[in-house]
Amino acid sequence: MPTPAERAAELRELIDAANHAYYVLDQPTVDDAVYDGWMRELQALEADDPALQTPASPTQRVGAAPSGRFPPVRHLRPMLSLANARGTDELVAWHRRARAVMEQEGLGSRPDRFVVEPKIDGLAISLTYEDGRFVQGATRGDGVVGEDVTANLRTIAGLPDRLRLPDGASPPRVVEVRGEVYLPLAAFAELNAARAEAGLPTFANPRNSAAGSLRQLDPRATAERPLSIWCYSVGHRDGLELASQWATLEWLREAGFPVNPDIRVVETIEQVAEECAAWEERRAAVDFDIDGAVVKIDAVDVQDRLGAVGRAPRWAIAYKFAPTTATTTLLDIMVSVGRTGALVPFAVLDPVSVGGATVKLATLHNQEDVARKGLMIGDRVIVQRAGDVIPQVVGPLTQERTGDERPFAMPDRCPACDTPVVQPPGEVQMRCPNRSCPAQIQQGLFHFASRGALDIEGLGEKTIRRFYDEGLLTSFADIYDLHRHRDRLVAMEGFKDVSVDNLLAAVERSKERPWSRVLYGLGIRHVGDVTAEAVVAVCPSLDALLAADVETLAQAEGVGPVVAESIREFLASEDNRDLLERLRAAGLTTESDEPPRPADGPLTGRTVVITGGLEAFSRDEAKRAVATAGGKATGSVSRSTSFVVAGAEPGSKLAKAESLGVPVIDEAAFLAVLAGERPPPEREG
Secondary structure (H helix, E strand, O other): OOOHHHHHHHHHHHHHHHHHHHHHOOOOOOOHHHHHHHHHHHHHHHHHOHHHOOOOOHHHOOOOOOOOOOOEEEOOOOOOOOOEEOOHHHHHHHHHHHHHHHHHOOOOOOOOOEEEEEEEOOEEEEEEEEOOEEEEEEEOOOOOEEEEOHHHHOOOOOOOOEOOOOOOOOOOOEEEEEEEEEOOHHHHHHHHHHHHHOOOOOOOOHHHHHHHHHOOOOHHHHHOOOOEEEEEEEEEEEOOOOOEHHHHHHHHHHOOOOOOOOOEEEOOHHHHHHHHHHHHHOHHHOOOOEEEEEEEEOEHHHHHHHOEEOOEEOOEEEEEOOOOEEEEEEEEEEEEEOOOOEEEEEEEEEEEEEOOEEEEEEEOOOHHHHHHHOOOEOOEEEEEOOOOOOOEEEEEOHHHOOOOOEOOOOOOEOOOOOOEOEOOOOOOOOEOOOOOOHHHHHHHHHHHHOOOOOOOOOOOHHHHHHHHHOOOOOOHHHHHHHHHHHHHHHHOOOOOHHHHHHHHHHHHHHOOOOHHHHHHHOOOOOOOHHHHHHHHHHOOEHHHHHHOOHHHHOOOOOOOHHHHHHHHHHHHOHHHHHHHHHHHHHOOOOEOOOOOOOOOOOOOOOEEEEEOEOOOOOHHHHHHHHHHOOOEEEOOOOOOOOEEEEOEOOOHHHHHHHHHOOOEEOHHHHHHHHOOOOOOOOOOO
16 A cells, blocks of 8 residues: 555646646546546645645646647736535535634624636636737636737637727726636537548547637637637736626626626525526536536635635635546447448447436547547546537546457448448548448438428437338438328337327428428538528529539538539439439428518628527528518627527527627517618617
């Protein structure tokens, strides 16, 4: 058994390696629970024997040294880390310790007041403004020295280049704003899917994707990724007095910084615990990764008197949620075949609970992902699950290998149809070239029936697989012949009259789906839902699409030569053209009912975002109304957004609009604008 000194040295080495992987390489090697366990053990050893604590100990430092890829920046005020509380008991114990120090400092009569904020799992940054102008941005680094990423931070839409201050107000001479850069979960899933499709390495988690995006040497690469930011504190300040954390947040909002709208002020530690529990309950409902809540004593003078212990302030603590990462055994790596023929490896895991759900399978994206992570079958691995994002394997715990693990190799023949696989030039992804591959057909059918395409409720993967095995479905058009087989369907085990009739009714309703959804449902490579809408704008009917050449298709917004060529290749197939004619004959929508945008409509040249429920329109109807008025309806808020229409229960888009200074109007005002009774709102300034 090692001595305390030997164990402390071992723990320092383990933690330093984990810090370097997480903060510098953006590639975590251990999960949060393992890391926190090491840190707690080291803290306990150092508490028992203070001689074991050195200035270089991880307990006395924040993060890791800068990587050297960017110029170093010395923070005007150190960026500290936070101590952790797991559960209410540890939260109450932190409060008790803080109150004891307050008693010693003569502050015992001060009433409690706390601010509870979400703990964003992103990349901590510092933003320096001089005389109201953004002059420098840096990563946290080791807390004292970070990396200069100013140019990359300027690409983030929500970050003000100049402070927005009331008329006549003088900006502080110098102010250092602190925040967290993150990638929204939906954008993370889309980014990884696109990278996997392109044969590029995928990111391990949203935090790593944000860090990797922000630390691009070319700012143009950063600009292509939809990074967001929440700001939550002020470090060094010259010419700015702030009496409390809540006043700090109010100043940040007024100055134009994105501040999370759900931050709360409470008066008792019991209310703090309730707020922390509330954040944990809704962590899967927000579009950003959070791993806890941050609790801060509100008054700045109390914060100053409480000070810090080592690397952590006494006046704040991170209430950590149940981890969304866990460790388990990688039992096997198997391969599925997607609708485009891509061979996709996936992990078969010893079942483990992650973030409240039992995980048995996890994505691995492609063989490059497996190789990059260094995975072997039989490894102990870190598994991560964030919100609704598909669980994924972050990496192996190589220190736990026994020698019984074995390497994985991609098959040289399709596991579904035994056709020799190919690897197109310039691609990492291996593919099955057989268009008649049963796996491709079934996955294509599932995509066609999915909510984003034809939205055929009741036609899920299991049902499609069964109908395929029965010979009822071999193409999209066969779906519209299912009514001819009603008696056979009712006779099948697990089906009854009601379920069959509901399915057939959903099939009939799908014929009313817009032409853009039909085009998206075809599963043409590189044609997602947004691209499909852009193509329909230049090819408003099936006949127009069939007649379009590459040059015509490339006129669609966001469609380049590669996508245009992919569409033409699909249409060049006689089988595909026959399929389209069968769908037309079945009664599907093959023409757009959206009129061309007028050159002088009330919304000509305007970009509109709609969030929340409207009484007069469905979401699709509202988008068509915008187009009819000459405008363009998009799904995300950016600096180029002209205004946002907020209906009932608006989502995070409303908060982002407010943070960017984008005008927001209600439904009544929207109707008045559409009718030409009032002009569209304009940005101030």
